[in-house]
Amino acid sequence: MSSTARSTRPPTGPRQLHPGAWWLWALGLGAAATRTTNPAILLLLAAVAGYVVAARRGDAPWSRSYGAFLRLGLLVLGIRLVFAVFLGSPIPGTHVLFALPEVPLPAWAQGVRIGGRVTVEGLLAALYDGLRLATLLICVGAANSLASPARLLRTLPGALYEAGVAVVVAMTFAPNLVADVRRLRAARRLRGRADKGVAAVLSVGLPVLEGALERSVALAAAMDTRGFGRTADVPRRLARATAALTLAGLLGICLAAYGLLTAGGAGWALPVLLLGLAAAFAGLLLGGRRSVRTRYRPDPWALPEWLTAGSGAAVAALTAFLAVRDPAAFAPTVVPPTVPALPLAAVLTVLLGLVPAFAAPTPPRRAS
Amino acid sequence: MITFEQVSVRYADSAAPALDGVDLTVPEGELCLLVGPSGSGKSTLLGTVSGLVPHFTGGVLHGRVTVGGRDTREHRPRDLADLVGTVGQDPLAHFVTDTVEDELAYGMESLGLPGDVMRRRVEETLDLLGLADLRDRALGSLSGGQQQRVAIGSVLTVHPRVLVLDEPTSALDPGAAEEVLAVLQRLVHDLGTTVLMAEHRLERVVQYADQVLLLTPGAPPVLGEPAEVMAHSPVHPPVVGLGRLAGWRPLPLSVRDARRKAAALRTELTGRAPSPTAVATGSPVAVADRLAVRRGPVHALRGVDLALRPGEITALMGRNGAGKSTLLGGLVGLHAPASGSVRVGGRVPHRTRPAELIREVGLVPQDPRDLLYGESVAAECAAADAGAEPGTCRALVERLLPGIADTAHPRDLSEGQRLTLALAVVLTARPPLLLLDEPTRGLDYAAKARLVEVLRALAAEGHAVLLATHDVELAAELAHRTVILAEGEIVADGPTAEVVVSSPAFAPQVAKVLAPGPWLTVGQVAEAMGA
Missing domain, CATH: 3.40.50.300 (P-loop containing nucleotide triphosphate hydrolases)
Structure with missing residues (x-):
């Protein structure tokens, strides 16, 4: 395998960090966010993610997606609050802020409420909940702007490669569709019809679909002539073993994920997760034998990658541990409303997530 | 390198074969240019070489096409990928990845070449095509000529022995077209690549061709020296037209050849001038x-x-x-x-x-299909008549290009017919x-x-x-x-x-x-x- 070693990008100097490391780091921060409703800790997590993005993102088109995810997070938070105000909240509260006129609903709609009293407790609970979701989105946005999903898919094992290509092609089709709709709306104007309004957009639907279909056929032809889909012959038994292992592994991971996210499954979830991961991994390794593909200049996995992925894992693990030890600080009560505390241990834990801002190499910048 | 033995291709929904009785050999290391009017089967012929016909397009292929000893009937396009490189008219339809370097490596990755070989060939190809400064650029940010060069480079990295090009310069401005043609000439001269190319813009390419293959619907294909074929070809560049007019033998194919023969013609024409064009004077529209x-x-x-x-x-x-x-x-x-x-x-x-x-004001856009969304020519004309005398559009179509069937779907028309229909639609509003x-x-x-x-x-x-x-x-x-x-x-x-x-x-x-x-x-x- 000496040839592979030589063909990797050199691990020194400005370079892109391995996309897998960024996603592990971001998922670590995200996992930490799911373990707490303390707004101070959540805001600190978001700030840490934002700082790392500012320090280490490149100048590619996808690097600008962080702002979009930030806005999406704020939108989610806003929607959550609006719902809490208008539809009420199951949290019993005594501190009434104001009361909206309540819409009288028939008896069968018991339990549903529109309007009515808005309490501090209900609003706080909604705020904390929304903030948690927003922080999760911000973490995903950070990963997205630090490493493009397309680059992540490139690092997929051979067995998943074709599925990955389908995803990449689908992602490049969305902007193309938007461009097509614009062009055809302009063409409607040239035919003397109105180019504004819903009807104008709908009427170009069929031509846009035709265009998209033609383009996919052309792309499929181009990919075929360039050797896409060449396979090596493998024995039938190996193919069956691959399928069984992969399926069992994925099932295990799903079960474990459910267990980890609900309260009860802390005991059995971890072993099941490890077993599932092992089975899926073995399946992927076996499946890779069918593929003849090699990879051009794979990103190396060196010390910065270990540090980045490790910092994310550490934040997730320590937060989970501390949340069990000190539930009062990580899930501040809203009934009665309290000022959330910010324990020093939690601050130090979250600040561990800043490691990549210093450990990761700077991305290469282009003059153009 | 490429042999056609009694090849004919017929698509399921058409009465006449798209290609008939092709029986010829293209030797290794030649640049062979395909000429002929629309619908003479140029693209189909190119498709049979890359294996897309019949594996991808359907249709029935009679006879046998072999490329470097491989029968394209038994090899799918992906199995010919290491032998035949295919580039079409629109480079954006060809790209799979998003940066220049990845695109160059894509074909080699599919073939499973070792990493160090890929690395070396990407660098060589970047130099060969003059793309070294663009290696990290996103493909969408390149100019048309650069994109076409990347598309050619992306098939070159697997070192194909045959390159198949379908109108590679049609969408390019004159400067960009020269860039691309210079690259092709270098490939033929330095690497001995066999190039099979179809192109409508003969004035750009005919001087680089070693052989010209003339396809005419209803007549057997003719393969020969460019000057010989051009002497009889119904399609020819202006320099050939001038040569035919002045009776030069052998016919010049490039401006340079023609200039060397044109001294007498230049003297003959001194003192004369083309009839002056009328200068438009009306008030501007x-x-x-x-x-x-x-x-x-x-x-x-x-x-x-x-x-x-x-x-x-x-x-x-x-x-x-x-x-x-x-x-x-x-x-x-x-x-x-x-x-x-x-x-x-x-x-x-x-x-x-x-x-x-x-x-x-009326505009016929670059792709006339944008303007046409009717189910048939008749429906299209009826839609265009809104606000005009009924039948105006149909009469215009008939005047501009007689013989377009009422029931034909606009997408099934030839490029020329489609342009005419779009022109008629636009002109209906006068x-x-x-x-x-x-x-x-x-x-x-x-x-x-x-x-x-x-x-x-x-x-x-x-x-x-x-x-x-x-x-x-x-x-x-x-x-x-x-x-x-x-x-x-x-x-x-x-x-x-x-x-x-x-x-x-x-x-x-x-x-x-x-x-x-x-x-x-x-x-x-x-x-x-x-x-």
Whole structure:
């Protein structure tokens, strides 16, 4: 395998960090966010993610997606609050802020409420909940702007490669569709019809679909002539073993994920997760034998990658541990409303997530 | 290298075979050029070499095509990928990844080449095609010529012995086309690659060909020396036309050859001049005054002054991205001016209701399909007749190009027929100003000649015509006036003869051969010699 070693990008100097490391780091921060409703800790997590993005993102088109995810997070938070105000909240509260006129609903709609009293407790609970979701989105946005999903898919094992290509092609089709709709709306104007309004957009639907279909056929032809889909012959038994292992592994991971996210499954979830991961991994390794593909200049996995992925894992693990030890600080009560505390241990834990801002190499910048 | 043995191809839904009785051999290391009118089976022939016909397109293939000893009937396109590289007209349809370097490596990854080999070949190819400075760039941010070079590079990295190109320069401006052709010539000379190329723009490529394969519907294909084939070919570049007219033997294929033979003709023509074109004098139908348009962050037009008069055909030229399409769009109100103003028939286009604007100005877009969304030619014409006498559009179609069936689906028409239908649809509202964006893309010589006639007749009726084009021969043939755009500014504006003769990139072949004489087309020379 000496040839592979030589063909990797050199691990020194400005370079892109391995996309897998960024996603592990971001998922670590995200996992930490799911373990707490303390707004101070959540805001600190978001700030840490934002700082790392500012320090280490490149100048590619996808690097600008962080702002979009930030806005999406704020939108989610806003929607959550609006719902809490208008539809009420199951949290019993005594501190009434104001009361909206309540819409009288028939008896069968018991339990549903529109309007009515808005309490501090209900609003706080909604705020904390929304903030948690927003922080999760911000973490995903950070990963997205630090490493493009397309680059992540490139690092997929051979067995998943074709599925990955389908995803990449689908992602490049969305902007193309938007461009097509614009062009055809302009063409409607040239035919003397109105180019504004819903009807104008709908009427170009069929031509846009035709265009998209033609383009996919052309792309499929181009990919075929360039050797896409060449396979090596493998024995039938190996193919069956691959399928069984992969399926069992994925099932295990799903079960474990459910267990980890609900309260009860802390005991059995971890072993099941490890077993599932092992089975899926073995399946992927076996499946890779069918593929003849090699990879051009794979990103190396060196010390910065270990540090980045490790910092994310550490934040997730320590937060989970501390949340069990000190539930009062990580899930501040809203009934009665309290000022959330910010324990020093939690601050130090979250600040561990800043490691990549210093450990990761700077991305290469282009003059153009 | 490539052998065809009694090859014929027939598609399921057509009566006549797309290709019939092809029996020939293309030797290794030759650049073989495919010529012939639309519908003569050029693309089908190219497809049989890359394996796309019949594996991808369907249809029935009789006979046998072998490439480097492999029968394309038994090998799927992906199994020929290491032997045959295929590049089409639109490089964007070809790209799978998003940066130049990854795109160059993609084919090698699919074939499973070792990492160090891939690395070396990517570097070699970057140098060979002059792409080294662009290696990290996103593919979408490249110019048309650069994209086409990347597309060629992306199939070269697997070291194919055969390169199949379907109209590689049709969408490119003259400069970019030269870039691409220089690369192809280098491949043939230095690497011994066999190149099979179809191209309508013969004036650009015929001089580089070692062999020419002439396909004519209903006649057996002819393979031979370019000069021999060109002597009888119904499609030929102007330099060949001039050679035939002057009786030069052997026929010159390049401007350089023709110039060496043209001394006598130049002397003969001294003292004569082409009949002068009438100067349009009417009051302008459209005026742009210091027009500036921004498209996103790009200043597409900066301070353009232009007046278009009735009866005048104006050619708008310039490299890809110079702002030609934006100027046309500005005249039909697709883009609001950032500053300055544009008036068409006294109206402000982007503030005028579309239904009223089509009576002032009509635009045939680059892809006429955009304009057509009817289920049949009849439905399309009926839709276009809104606000006009019923049957107007259909009568126009009949006048411009007789013989288009009422029931045909617009997408099934040939390029020339589709352009004609779009032109008729636009003309139904009788706009005094007619705009065409790159009308000759994909048209063969016959369809182009037809278009020239139609546009001349329209101008004679008093229409003002503005066409954006890369086709210098078309501009020379047709335009009274030529405007050259660069970076959103007008850099030249005047009678075609004055503007194009002085420019090496935009001069037609006849002007280059007979410089410094004022001749632009074979027709002018023939007329002067006959007189």
